[in-house]
Amino acid sequence: MLLEEDILEIRKKFPILNEKVYSHPLVYIDNAATTQKPLQVIKAIKKYYYSINSNVHRGIHFLSQKATYQVENVRNKIQKFIHANESSEIIFTKGTTESINLVASCISFFLKKGDEIIISHMEHHSNIVPWQIISEKIGLTLKVISIYENGLLNLENFKSLISEKTKLVSISHISNVLGIINPIKWIINLSHKYGSLVLIDGAQAISNFDINMQDLNVDFYVFSAHKMYGPTGIGVLYGKKKILETFPPYQFGGEMIENVSFKKTTYSKLPFKFEAGTPNIEGIIVWGAAIDFVTEIGVSNIQYYKEKLVKYAIKRLGSINGIKLYGDNTKNSGIISFNLNSFHPFDVGSILDRLGIAVRTGHLCAQPLMNFFGVTGMVRASFSIYNTFEEIDYLFESILKTINIINK
Ligand SMILES: *Cc1c(COP(=O)(O)O)cnc(C)c1O
Numbered sequence: 001m002l003l004e005e006d007i008l009e010i011r012k013k014f015p016i017l018n019e020k021v022y023s024h025p026l027v028y029i030d031n032a033a034t035t036q037k038p039l040q041v042i043k044a045i046k047k048y049y050y051s052i053n054s055n056v057h058r059g060i061h062f063l064s065q066k067a068t069y070q071v072e073n074v075r076n077k078i079q080k081f082i083h084a085n086e087s088s089e090i091i092f093t094k095g096t097t098e099s100i101n102l103v104a105s106c107i108s109f110f111l112k113k114g115d116e117i118i119i120s121h122m123e124h125h126s127n128i129v130p131w132q133i134i135s136e137k138i139g140l141t142l143k144v145i146s147i148y149e150n151g152l153l154n155l156e157n158f159k160s161l162i163s164e165k166t167k168l169v170s171i172s173h174i175s176n177v178l179g180i181i182n183p184i185k186w187i188i189n190l191s192h193k194y195g196s197l198v199l200i201d202g203a204q205a206i207s208n209f210d211i212n213m214q215d216l217n218v219d220f221y222v223f224s225a226h227k228m229y230g231p232t233g234i235g236v237l238y239g240k241k242k243i244l245e246t247f248p249p250y251q252f253g254g255e256m257i258e259n260v261s262f263k264k265t266t267y268s269k270l271p272f273k274f275e276a277g278t279p280n281i282e283g284i285i286v287w288g289a290a291i292d293f294v295t296e297i298g299v300s301n302i303q304y305y306k307e308k309l310v311k312y313a314i315k316r317l318g319s320i321n322g323i324k325l326y327g328d329n330t331k332n333s334g335i336i337s338f339n340l341n342s343f344h345p346f347d348v349g350s351i352l353d354r355l356g357i358a359v360r361t362g363h364l365c366a367q368p369l370m371n372f373f374g375v376t377g378m379v380r381a382s383f384s385i386y387n388t389f390e391e392i393d394y395l396f397e398s399i400l401k402t403i404n405i406i407n408k
Contacts, residue, residue: 001301001304002297002301002304002305002385004388007305007385007386007388010038010297010385010386011386011388013038013039013040013293014036014037014038014039014386015039015042016028016036016037017036017386020356021353021356021358022353022354022355022356024355024356025356026356026358027356027357027358027387027391027394027395028358028384028386028387029357029358029359029381029382029383029384029387029391029395030358030359030360030380030382031227031334031382031383031384031387032176032204032227032335032360032380032382033360033382034226034227034232035207035226035227035228035229035384036229036384036386037229037230037231037290038229038290038293040289040292040293041229041230041231041286041289041290041293043289044285044286044288044289045231045282045286048281048282048285048286049282052066052067052070052285053067053281053282054066054067054281055067055278055281056068056071056278056279056281057255057272067281067285070284070285070288071279071281071284071285072087073288074284074285074287074288074291075087075090075092075271075284077288077291078090078236078287078291081211081291081295082211082212082213082221082238083211083212083213083214083215084213084214084238085213085214085240085241086241087271088241088269088270088271089213089238089239089240089241089244089270089271090236090238090271091236091237091238091239091244091270091271091274091275092234092235092236092271092275092279092280092284093222093234093235093236093237093274094233094234094235094280095224095225095226095232095233095234095235096126096201096202096203096222096223096224096235097126097235098235099220099222099223099235099236099237100126100127100130100170100199100201100222101130102237102250102274103199103220103222103237103239104130104131104133104134105130105134105250106247106248106250107134107167107168107197107247108134108137108138109247109248110167110246111134111138111140111167112138112139113138113139113140114139114140114141114165115138115140115141115165115167116140116141116142116143116163116165116166116167117131117135117140117141117142117143117166117167117168117169117170118142118143118144118145118158118161118162118166118168118169118170118196119131119142119143119144119145119169119170119171120144120145120147120153120171120172120182121144121145121146121147121368121369121372122147122151122153122172122175122177122178122180122366122369123170123171123172123201123366123368123369124172124176124201124203124365124366125365125366125367126201126365127170127171127172127201128368131168131170140167141165143161143166144368145157145158145161145171147369147372150327150328151175151178151180151326151327151328152180152328153171153180153182153183155183155186155187158187158190159190162190162191162194162196163194164194164195166191166194166195166196167196167197168196168197168198168199169187169191169196169197169198169199170198170199170200170201171184171187171198171199171200171201172200172201172202172203172204173200173201173202173204173205173209173211174202174204174205174208174333174335175204175327175335175366175369176203176204176335176364176365176366177326177327177335177337177364177366177369177378177380178326178327178328178332178335178337178369179204179310179327179332179333179334179335179336179382180327180328180331180332180333181205181331181332181333184200184216184218185215185216188200188216188217188218189217192217197219197220197243198218198219198220199218199219199220199221199222200216200218200220200221200222201222202221202222202223203222203223203224203227204227204333204335205223205333206223206224206227206228207227207228207229207294207299207302208299208302208303208306208333208334209299209300209303210299210300213238218238219239219240219243220237220238220239220240220243221238222235222236222237222238223235223236225283225287225290228290228291228294229290229293229294230283230286230287230289230290230291231282231283231286231287231290232283233280233283234280234283234284234287237274241270244270244271244273244274245270247274249267249273249274249276250274250276251274251276251277252276253276253277254276254277254278255268255272255275255276255277255278255279256268256272256273256274256275256276297385302385303333305385306333306334306383306384306385307332307333307334309334309383309387309389309392310332310333310334310335310336310383311332312389312392313336313381313383313392313395314329314332314336316392316393316395316396317336317338317381317395317396317399320340320396320399320400320403321403322340322341322403323338323339323340323399324338324339324340325337325338326338326339326373326378334382334383334384335380335381335382335383336380336381336382337364337378337379337380337381338378338379338380338381339375339378339379340379340399340402340403340406341403341406343402343403343406344377345361345362345375345377345378345379346361346362346377347406348361348379348399348402348406349361349379351398351401351402351405351406352379352395352398352399352402355398355401355402357394357395357398359379359380359381360379360380360382361377361378361379361380362377362378363376363377364377364378364380381395
C-alpha cells in the first residue's frame with residue numbers, strides 16, 4: 001500500500017508537475033487522455049539517441065544488434081507484463097487505434113454478409129468506426145449492447161444479442177468516460193460459448209490491473225504506451241498465436257517478408273508478419289522504462305491508490321450543488337465525468353485551465369455515449385498515481401469558483 005510520502009516521492013519523478021500554468025501550480029488530471037512521463041522514461045529517450053540509435057533486425061553491426069536486442073527485450077517484458085504465452089503474440093503498432101484497425105482489416109477477409117459484430121454503447125470512437133467501416137463494406141450487422149441509466153452494461157441485452165451469427169465481440173475493459181470496469185471475463189466466456197472471438201480495448205486498464213492473457217483467455221487485447229507513462233506513437237496488439245497465424249499480413253513492405261521476387265513473395269513469421277517497415281524503435285525501447293516504472297510501484301498499488309482518490313473526488317464533487325456526475329460510482333477505476341448546471345463544458349474547462357487545472361472537455365471520443373446522456377459534451381477529471389487529495393480539494397474549490405464566475 002502506498003502512503004502519502006510515497007506519492008510525494010513518486011511526484012518528484014515527474015518534472016512536468018513543477019510547471020506553473022497561469023502562475024498556478026499545474027494540476028494535471030487529464031490522465032485518461034495521456035499520462036505524464038517519469039524521469040526514467042525521459043532519460044531513456046536521451047540514452048537511446050546517445051548510445052543505441054540504429055535500425056533493427058537486418059544489421060550485422062554492433063549498434064544494430066544492440067537496438068534489436070533491446071526491442072526484443074521489451075517485447076519479452078510486455079509478454080511477461082500481460083502474461084502472454086509467447087512473445088510472438090506481441091505485435092507492435094502505433095497504439096490502441098491501429099491495433100483495432102489491424103484486427104478489423106485482417107478479420108474482414110474471413111467474414112461474410114450476414115455475420116454479426118457486437119460492440120457496446122460506451123465505446124471509444126476507435127472501437128466503433130473500424131467495425132462500422134468493415135460492416136458497410138461486407139454487409140455485416142453491427143449490434144450495440146445497451147447500457148443502463150447508471151452507465152453499466154446491460155448484460156441481459158448482451159445475452160439477447162449474441163448468437164451463432166456473432167463472429168466478434170469488441171468491448172472496452174474500462175470506459176474512458178465513466179471509469180466503469182466492465183465484467184470482461186464473463187463476456188469473454190459467454191462469447192466463446194457461441195464461437196465468437198473477443199477483442200478487449202485495454203487502453204484505460206493496462207496500468208490499472210494485473211492483466212493476465214492466460215486467465216482471461218481473450219483472443220485480442222489492445223493498448224497504448226502513452227496511457228501507462230510511456231511515449232506516444234507505440235502500442236501493442238496481443239493476439240492468440242493460432243489466430244494471428246491464420247490472418248493475412250496487414251501492411252506490406254520491408255521487415256514483414258521472408259523472400260521477395262517479382263513472381264511471388266512469402267511472409268515472415270509472427271510477430272514480424274504484422275510489423276512492416278522500420279518500427280518505432282525509440283518508442284519501443286523507451287516503453288520498456290515505463291513498464292519498469294509501473295512494475296516497481298506495482299499495478300495493484302496503482303489501482304488501489306487511484307480508487308481511493310476517485311472515491312474521495314466523487315464524495316467531494318458529489319456534494320456540489322448543480323453538479324451532475326455520470327455513471328455508476330461504485331466500481332470506478334479513476335475517471336469521473338460531469339457537467340455543471342447547464343454550463344457549456346468548454347466554458348467550465350477554460351476557467352479551470354486558468355486556475356491551473358488540466359481537464360478534458362467535449363465529447364471525449366464517445367459521441368454515442370454523450371447522446372445517451374442527452375449532452376454534447378462533459379468535463380472529465382481522470383487521476384493518476386501522482387495526483388493527491390490536496391489537488392482534489394483544489395479542484396473542488398475551483399469548481400465552486402467556476403460556478404460563481406459563470407453565474408455572474
Ligand atoms: C485512448 C483510448 C483509445 C485510443 O488510444 P490511442 O492511443 O489514441 O490509439 C481507445 N480506447 C480507449 C478506451 C481509450 O481510452
